[in-house]
Amino acid sequence: MLEIRGLEAGYGDVPVLSGVTLAVGAGEIVALLGPNGAGKSTLLNCVAGLVRPPRRGRWAGTIRWDSQDLRALDAHLIVQRGVALVPEGRRLFGGMSVQENLELGAFAPRAWAGRRAALERVYTLFPVLAERRRTAVQALSGGQQQMVAVGRALMASPRLLMLDEPSLGLAPRLVAAILEALVAINRDGVAVFLVEQNVPSALSLAHRGYLLEGGRIVGEGSGAGLMANEHVRRAYLGPLAVRR
Ligand SMILES: Nc1ncnc2c1ncn2[C@@H]1O[C@H](COP(=O)(O)OP(=O)(O)OP(=O)(O)O)[C@@H](O)[C@H]1O
Numbered sequence: 001m002l003e004i005r006g007l008e009a010g011y012g013d014v015p016v017l018s019g020v021t022l023a024v025g026a027g028e029i030v031a032l033l034g035p036n037g038a039g040k041s042t043l044l045n046c047v048a049g050l051v052r053p054p055r056r057g058r059w060a061g062t063i064r065w066d067s068q069d070l071r072a073l074d075a076h077l078i079v080q081r082g083v084a085l086v087p088e089g090r091r092l093f094g095g096m097s098v099q100e101n102l103e104l105g106a107f108a109p110r111a112w113a114g115r116r117a118a119l120e121r122v123y124t125l126f127p128v129l130a131e132r133r134r135t136a137v138q139a140l141s142g143g144q145q146q147m148v149a150v151g152r153a154l155m156a157s158p159r160l161l162m163l164d165e166p167s168l169g170l171a172p173r174l175v176a177a178i179l180e181a182l183v184a185i186n187r188d189g190v191a192v193f194l195v196e197q198n199v200p201s202a203l204s205l206a207h208r209g210y211l212l213e214g215g216r217i218v219g220e221g222s223g224a225g226l227m228a229n230e231h232v233r234r235a236y237l238g239p240l241a242v243r244r
């Protein structure tokens with residue numbers, strides 16, 4: 001499981017996260033909610049090894065995965081331990097085909113031997129990608145590109161899949177397709193740590209969630225509990241959602 005304790009992080013000398021403590025258990029779907037600039041991407045990128053302290057020992061806190069300290073590992077070694085990120089903005093290679101982009105996800109030694117089975121799993125989850133496997137990614141719709149980004153992370157054979165706003169800018173039908181795929185992936189035994197703007201969707205599938213505001217965890221609870229929470233309804237769902 002993933003266990004973050006007292007995490008402080010930021011960019012250069014500018015702090016973003018302060019005292020963040022949270023956990024994602026094996027087999028869980030956990031949502032991370034928060035307004036723009038709260039530090040959600042910074043948090044996922046710290047776990048993935050993409051945001052690092054400028055000087056060793058400058059920032060406090062620990063990020064443990066199966067009791068291993070992830071802050072001591074380079075990003076590619078974190079993937080090799082079974083932690084994969086679908087980054088904000090997807091970061092695909094537009095001129096390369098769907099299948100080439102997917103295959104790039106299997107370069108971690110843990111994933112290489114199982115890459116054919118993983119590819120079939122991705123094509124079962126997202127049949128439209130199988131039809132378009134030879135198409136350049138830049139010719140796909142935004143929703144299909146997001147499917148490629150999720151598929152590429154799955155190709156690493158993760159035990160923890162982290163996603164940074166996978167539904168951003170997508171039509172409702174495609175949002176549903178992505179979120180349904182996350183439930184199926186979770187049923188395969190993969191823990192899911194999901195940053196989402198689409199709060200009702202995220203909380204409908206998450207077992208638990210955390211609220212991150214101004215770099216601090218200001219609330220946590222079950223999906224249903226957060227959905228009923230007055231602060232969540234006011235801040236994330238708009239005034240019409242607040243019960244009288
Ligand atoms: N590479 C960077 N260098 C310096 N500051 C950064 C960098 N990336 C983010 N920040 C700052 O860190 C803070 C948190 O940003 P972050 O992207 O983690 O927030 P977020 O919760 O993911 O927001 P959003 O919902 O807009 O994606 C913001 O004030 C942002 O301006």
Ligand SMILES: [Mg+2]
Nearest residue numbers: 040041042088
């Ligand atoms: Mg972000």
